[in-house]
Structures are given as structure tokens and as C-alpha cells.
Amino acid sequence: MRAFRVTCPRPAAEGPLELVDAAVPEPGTDELLVQVLACGVCRTDLHVAEGDLPVHRPGVVPGHEVVGRVVRRGHRATGFAEGDRVGVAWLRGTCGTCRFCRRGAENLCPSSEYTGWDADGGYAEYTTVPADYAHRLPEGYTDADLAPLLCAGIIGFHALRRAELPAGGRLGVYGFGGSAHLATQVALAEGATVHVMTRSPAAQELALRLGAASAQGAADPPPEPLDAAILFAPAGELVLPALEALDRGGTLAVAGIHLTDVPVLGYRRHLFQERTLRSVTSNTRADAREFLRIAGEHHLDVTTVPYPLDKAGEALADLAADRITGAAVLIP
Numbered sequence: 001m002r003a004f005r006v007t008c009p010r011p012a013a014e015g016p017l018e019l020v021d022a023a024v025p026e027p028g029t030d031e032l033l034v035q036v037l038a039c040g041v042c043r044t045d046l047h048v049a050e051g052d053l054p055v056h057r058p059g060v061v062p063g064h065e066v067v068g069r070v071v072r073r074g075h076r077a078t079g080f081a082e083g084d085r086v087g088v089a090w091l092r093g094t095c096g097t098c099r100f101c102r103r104g105a106e107n108l109c110p111s112s113e114y115t116g117w118d119a120d121g122g123y124a125e126y127t128t129v130p131a132d133y134a135h136r137l138p139e140g141y142t143d144a145d146l147a148p149l150l151c152a153g154i155i156g157f158h159a160l161r162r163a164e165l166p167a168g169g170r171l172g173v174y175g176f177g178g179s180a181h182l183a184t185q186v187a188l189a190e191g192a193t194v195h196v197m198t199r200s201p202a203a204q205e206l207a208l209r210l211g212a213a214s215a216q217g218a219a220d221p222p223p224e225p226l227d228a229a230i231l232f233a234p235a236g237e238l239v240l241p242a243l244e245a246l247d248r249g250g251t252l253a254v255a256g257i258h259l260t261d262v263p264v265l266g267y268r269r270h271l272f273q274e275r276t277l278r279s280v281t282s283n284t285r286a287d288a289r290e291f292l293r294i295a296g297e298h299h300l301d302v303t304t305v306p307y308p309l310d311k312a313g314e315a316l317a318d319l320a321a322d323r324i325t326g327a328a329v330l331i332p
């Protein structure tokens, strides 16, 4: 099969991906062999390919937004039949026994493993996934449209839950990329009022088109106080205006895996009146399942840009240079 490996991490413009002719992987006893139909290109793939993330598996095949079809099962893999359409996401293993796993916070498991980092992912014609970590996918979407739901969608949803938005509440969304525009649609479907803060006029326009009540500059105050806010932009300085925009008792969740330093906070100005600042780390399988169920009930608007699998390197370079509007998806 055709597969792309990261043999030597380096900047995307210098071509870190190597196209190889690899053997179709053998599924382990509890794994599914999946024929890849579509694989999203996520910013985390860029961190793997460029070496921002330490190498966990030399020569790894990146890609953790995989939509595929089950073609074979290990003899102990249950829950899926051959021919089923399945999703393979970032989280692919946890220990199940540590204090975090036992209390339902497997996203914090210190022994967790990830697709396209610890194990080969979806920049290939076939991949494998432990059956317990594969996801059922909602109807009503193309393979390409489902792909970005499997990382950007799930993480944005986990951030929305971490922001503890009350029913019918007022949500502020800071930054409006792939994850944010999916979380916004879930919040709107659940009856929230959403205010979007982003510097890009095109993103502001998209926010209003999707149903946001207002859209303004990245650090501008929203037109009313917020019950909850999510910071999607990786800009630590935005923590200050976002906290200031919160009503009493409001929560700000920082969604990114990376944030520039947060400037000094003033206790009275940014935190007093029981405002909360919290981070968001990965997601649990329960988050993924709940999000995919909601995506089945409320059709989410997804903007994708297809690339043939052979152009994976180009897709990564385009992402690195901010040349893509929407989510890049590789189609084998």
C-alpha cells in the first residue's frame, strides 16, 4: 500500500513526509484493519512532521482523523463488523487502571497513546485501530466531511463542556478556526447565544452566517457579559479580555494544546466574583461518542478542501503557510 512516513522531522516546506510502498498492516487480536476513505490533516500532524512533538515511533505514519471501512478484525475485536464505516481519532489507548482512568478522566491518563504519533495513522491506504477506541459515525455526511469532526470537532466539544455553559447561556468564542466553528454550531443547536471574537473579517462573516449573535475583533468586548468563554486562539494575551468579558461566576476554558505566555492577571479585574480559568487536555471516548451523537442529530456545516493522498506533503505545507480555508482532507 501507499503510505507516508515521517522519516526525518523537519519544516513542512522541506518535505518531512516520505512516500513509501509499505505492507498492509496486520491487525492485533483486539484491533480492526481499516481501509482509509478519508483522513483529515490536523495541525498536530504538522507538530509531528516538523518535530515540535518528540518522536514516539520512528518513521510514524501521521493522521488521526480517519474515516474508513472495516476490512478485517482480530479475533478478539468486538463491536464492529466487516464493512462498517468507522472513525479513528487521536486517542487510541489508555491504561484503564490509573486514578484518572478510574474516575472517568482517561484524557489525563499518563500512559495514554495516540494515533499518528505512538502508532501509524491514516496518511496511508490502510490503518489499524483497537476496536475499543474506534468510533461509530453519524449518517448524513460524506467521508471527507466526517474527517474533521474526529479531532477538531471532538476537541472543540470537550472544550465547550469544560466551559460549563449553562442552558440558554451566553458563550464567547475567541478565535474562529476549524474547532471553534464546530463547537459554535453545537452551542447554537443547544440554545446558546454565541458571540465570536476573531481578527479575520472572513471568519467574522462565517460566524454570523452560522448564527452567532455578534462578531468583532479578537480582543474587543462582546456586546453583553458572558456566562462562559472558550479561547481557541493560541494567544495568551487574549486570556485577559476574555476573563474581563465574563459575568460573575463565569468560566473561561483554554482549548489549545499550546498557548503563548499569559500576561500578569489582576485579581479584582480578571478573577474576583468567582470567575474560573481552566485548561482543556485531549478528550475521553465518552466526549467523542456524545459529540458524534449530537452531530448525527444536528447537521454541522463542515468546510473541507480535498487533496489526493499523494499530495499529503503539499497539504501539510499549505497548512503550515495558512493557505487553506477550511479543513484539508486526504482522499486515497
Ligand SMILES: [Zn+2]
Pocket (backbone or CB within 6 Å): 094, 095, 096, 097, 098, 099, 100, 101, 106, 109, 110, 111
Ligand atoms: Zn490510565
Ligand SMILES: [Zn+2]
Pocket (backbone or CB within 6 Å): 042, 043, 044, 045, 064, 090, 151, 152
Ligand atoms: Zn488533531
